Amino acid sequence: MNTAGSTDGSFQLPEEIVEICDLAKRIVQKELMPLEQEFLLHPGHAFGIKETTNLRRVFGDDITEHLIKISKDTGLWHLMVPEEHGGSGLSMLAQVAILEQFNYTAVPFPFANVGNILYQCKGDQIDRFLTPVIEGDMTTCFAQTEPNAGSDPGGMMQTNAVKDGDHWVLNGTKMWISGAAESDMIMVQAVTDVEKRQRGGITMFMVTKDNPGMQVEEPGIKTWLGPHASQYIVNFDNCRVPEADVLGEVGNGFRLAQRWLTIHDRLLRGPFALGKMQRALDLSIDWAKQRVTFGKPLAARQAIQWQIVDMFIDLQALRALTYQMAARADAGEDIRTEAGMVKLTSMIWGARTLDQAIQIHGAMGESLELPLTLFYRYLRHGQIGGGANEIQRMLIARKLLRD
Ligand SMILES: Cc1cc2nc3c(=O)[nH]c(=O)nc-3n(C[C@H](O)[C@H](O)[C@H](O)COP(=O)(O)OP(=O)(O)OC[C@H]3O[C@@H](n4cnc5c(N)ncnc54)[C@H](O)[C@@H]3O)c2cc1C
Secondary structure, eight states, X not given: OOOOXXXXXXSOBOHHHHHHXXXXXXXXXXXXXXGHHHHHHOTTOOSSSOHXXXXXXXXXXXXXXXXHHHHHHHTGGGTTSOGGGTOOOOOHHHHHHHXXXXXXXXXXXXXXXXXXXXXXXXXXXXXXXXXXXXXXXXXXXXXXXXXXXXXXXXXXXXXXXXXXXXXXXXXXXXXXXXTTTTOSEEEEEEESOTTTTTTTOEEEEEEETTOTTXXXXXXXXXXXXXXXXXXXXXXXXXXXXXXXXXXXXXXXXXXXXXXXXXXXXXXXXXXXXXXXXXXXXXXXXXXXXXXXXXXXXXXXXXXXHHXXXXXXXXXXXXXXXXXHHHHHHXXXXXXXXXXXXXXXXXXXXXXHHHHXXXXXXXXXXXXXXXXXXXXXXXXXXTTTTTSOHHHHHHHHHHHHXXX
């Protein structure tokens, strides 16, 4: 492996990955950063919806199409799509390093946003579900959580599906579903065997938006993550789903969900935090050099220097951990537990880095013209969403104590 280059000297990356990271950095500086102020101050942006939906709401069609074109022309659109589905074939390490660059700004860059559950599509599901999502013509979201089933979905899930001829009939309520109102179809888990539950008794269904048995409650649940609500309650009332719309095998839905969460909600939280932490560090260094109090710049004060040093150490340590785990995933290792370590540390270290950056900036840190508070909220949220800190610790402890 040619390890001549690296993005910042903290981790040796192959030259070809560094080149794509440089391309990503140029796009961020030239195309996205000039849009950031407008994005941050716009009442339409939301957390947890697809990048293209967010862009269209804030900037309209012209800018969104312009960014999609850049993404498709450069091949970045297919960054996370496997080669056998027309994707880039880039390693997980490359994906992580490139995504880090795009997380330097609050303005989302459009990618083909395909939950890996969809690669289970077979037969005509490929044309109906997978291909339109890869091409960006349709969007999906993921429905696991319920009013009484968050950390323990396998044990507590109530939504159930019963076979009736060549259909399944779903009943129950999902809650906190990001992008449910904005998506064309929803990947829903339901209990199909109460005895087996997460061990072969939960199935994944694709339910399309036009299904009369599914109702998304609007306007959604308001949170501190964005001015526009984007998490929803979704009700299933005798919702009839053709058996042809089961994703994967009957009874295998919980395993598919866990596999998806390992990559999307655990490992990829690493670059999600890294870009934001790098930005917080850069902004803090600039601010500390120019802001003068009591006759000296903040950068001359040891109390400020130490905060900046701590931010730098968190960033470098997280980068080393994340890149290493991505490389181990590329080597075919089972990194389920390690991905949990990346999620836990990226969200805790990320939030504390942003907290320090806000403190160094004083009042400016609280201004919505800077991305600091938004980044802080995103990273603090990550200590709950997608499996809270305690659940990651529980999974890591299980492995440590078992081994
Ligand atoms: C903004 C947002 C977006 C979301 N998007 C989605 C989505 O798109 N799809 C989806 O399915 N879900 C989504 N969720 C739900 C999210 O994944 C859950 O909220 C999360 O898993 C935690 O579940 P809970 O809120 O029910 O917490 P609970 O399970 O009620 O837990 C409460 C607290 O107790 C802790 N705890 C629980 N059990 C233990 C234990 N055994 N030992 C020690 N501590 C414990 C937890 O870690 C947590 O801190 C979203 C949530 C939010 C806020």
